[in-house]
Amino acid sequence: MIVLPTNFTIKVGLDWLPCPLSKVISIRSPSIMNKNILAVCIACFVFVAGADASEYSVVVSRQTKEQPGWQAVVDALLARHSKAVVLVWHEDVSEVLPVLQKQHPRHTCFVARREEAGRDFVAAVHRLTRQYDSDPYTDTLWGILTGYDAENALAIAKTDKPLAVKKVASGTELALELCEQGVWYDELVKNKKVTKEIGGVPTEQQGPSDTTRALADTLTKGAADLFVTSGHATERNWQIGFRYKNGTFRSKQGQMFGFPLEGKSFKISSSEPRIYMAIGNCLMGHIDGPDAMALAWMNGLGVRQMVGYTVVTWYGYGGWGVLDYFTEQPGRYTLTEAFHANQHALIHRLDHCFDGVTGVSLEPGSQRLPVVPPNSVGKQLGLSAADCRGLLWDRDTVAFYGDPAWEARLPPQPKAYGQKLVVEGDTYTLTITPHLASKSFEPVNTNGAQRGWRPIVQLLDHRIQKASLLSGDDLGVVITDDFILVPNPRVVDSDRDYVIKFKAERVD
Template sequence: MSAACVSGCRLAAAWRVVAIVSLLLAPGTARPETDMAVWRLSGASGAMALDPMRSYAVLASEATVARPEWRRVVEILRAKYEADVVLYPAGHPEQALPGLRRLFPNYACFVEPPETCGRGFVLTLHRLTRRLDDDPYGDLLWGILTGYAADDAARIAALREPLIIRRGATSMGPDLLQRLDVGFATNENAPSDFWQKPAGTAGVAHRAVAPDAARALAQAFREIPVDVFYTSGHATERDWQIAYNLPGGAVTHERGALCAVSADKTRYPFESPNPKVYLPVGNCLIGHIDTHDCMATAWLHSGGVVQMIGYTAVTFYGYMGWGTGLLFEDGRLTLSEAFFLNNQSLLHQLARRFPHALQAQPGTEDYRSVDAFRQRHAVRARDELGLLWDRDAVAFYGDPAWAARYPVEDSAADVVLTRQGERWTLTATVRRDGVWEDPKWGGRPLAVLLPFRLRDIANVTCVPAGEALVTDRFALLPVAGRRKAGDHYTLTFTAW
């Protein structure tokens, strides 16, 4: 087979490598040919809103593709999505920007071994993926594909079947189990609590465990193939404490293997190999891959995790963690869509309330201390501090185009996009009575991912009136307060 050469690394000529050749512009813009069209954006198919085929970039350093086991991961994704490959010098993913601008893909997956995936890498990717055009918002859905071993990343890359969330586990009590078919739960505030919901039952059974839930948790993970796991409370790169500020056991790791450890030091190793997503929404540092062997890589290796969000720093404000979980649980969005849109909602908050903060570029060392961060960036208001801290500090691990979602019948609103000529209308219809608000931050806009990129957006109006936003990738509707089933929100605009 003929080959191309990049910095001494031989690559199959079938790869379209942006670092070597100029490519046909493939910006993901798919304006319909007809003058009238309708898109229902809350369908139950489990498909992504954006088509990844031929609008997917696989990015890796030249050093990474020089290693055969990691080059294999790149090749799996390339073949899966008919993707383009963008290479950059080791340690400098920002140099992929020209290639990304030429492609403007719907998705970008950064394939790297764990030793290169630290906090600085995550900060850089957030900022890189906002620079494809001149607005301050994200331009594509992205993820980091890594693992304790390259085989972990290859396994994740090969997945095709979407995941519908029906079985789950949480550290925050039994409420989540009410909406699931099967699951189990611990209680951060009471180490002896353990709940389980068996298949075919409507109720949740509680039992007391001693000295804490470590053994029960490990056994449940071995026996019950859950689709989602939520945690909060104290965590580091080395462990997650099952109870919050109480002696209640922990989950730790060693050489890529997970182990629950009770307060009396008894160890309960476990594996949970079925595909699942992990949302440590309230945990500090568990998303920080500071070494090859850490909590994140252990979950990817022996915990069956194929997508995961996680803070690479401490968390005190929580917009990116809890907010991503909130959007995901609605059912309209996949996990990667929820992560992307929650970050855009955060950026919109900064743009409206603290526009000067959009230009701040905190470095990895700034995240070692909240007080130092505040002083270095002259932050005064708590919301400004929290939003800026969270903006770039949360990682998304996994293939961003692989779909994991809750059953869509749980969605709070039906969303329809229509087009007539250059006039577009986005309508959201509330499905049930209730209060539309974030329990921690009050009102939060309804975030909608558009099924293709738009251009030349203008003449935006919203009924009822509010601070709406339309970009080439997404729209935010100002839904807040008490709403009734059948209430409508309508956003109109012109675009090409």
């Protein structure tokens, strides 16, 4: 709800700007409002906010904003993002859509108490952020900033120093060769441990049969910048071993505890800022109460950004694919960008491989998934109706928690292919350069589900319109207002250049 009293004010950064209006206007449900009143409200709001204010929007419920502790969270975001604008909703987060469509912010941060941030809210944010314009893709870099309590959320909101992800720890196999330093313990093979030191290569070692304490130590003594998990989980625990018996991590009242197979349980606590990717766990991203695992990661273990499923996971595209963009293209994307690049890839596959499904709206976790066979493009990729069901299952059920504008990224490392965008006036040239000969476009690591073969995604730092392709049309390129997507060529053609050139107008 946006309340505009007779002499209303809208918060832009830390300044309050007055704007007279003859009456109180309350946006509750746009579908039942008088369209003329809505248009006046939006026009006045955008006039006050100005074009620059569209870079960052904070969306919060009135009930949350009225609590002093949570108002402090909003204020902290405004202090860090000086031209941010606050949008307040009353009954449903979709009420702010008309204003978001006008602003079209690059970042949208949804501040929410734990009572609000359940799986339905995550799905609502997914749906809302695909409606800023007419294309089927996500239209903003979004995140849900929540926490165990306002104090926890405030610590997340105040974190401004970018995170260089130098130490990685994982409970499942990952491409450690592309990380500066780290360790992973195999969830499939008992006693398998792989480590890498700075300047070295991944080396397999004998690990403990019960890795509960060892993994906990990577978060406390080792201070891992990135923690990755997969395997069985619920909202209350992570079962560390997938194919063999192992210990568990369990949450209670915003704190994390280790439960080894033998011996006493112990508390796992750290305040070091880090990111967490629950790329293959069921329910790790579902906040269903104060004992939720997600809240313990944020409150008890310093997690500032987190990716995780709010439902059981059986397909995996929405989770595992974030690794393809983040750890396997080191330095190219922040975690926020990697999450959204994978979302673009998922929507692209739905849109281009199955007819008439991108507009299908489903309740998160619904078993009423449509049975849609692939079209000719999907058949060429070997897809089936089961893939359509899996993509729809994943589309709105992976949460991204944290401030979306906060930057966490791996140090740059050599990549399988290069991508360089050059902008000269209204001409854009994207050049893709294979670096690994015939293997340049192949999967880097195949552990997990739905790995590899992701499209090449080039994010833009500004919006464009009226794009006209000049070259590269045979690559199946998709050009939207804020990113360029090139389907994975799969086979490297050494006799051609991978160059996409187009003209477009910049949106100011």
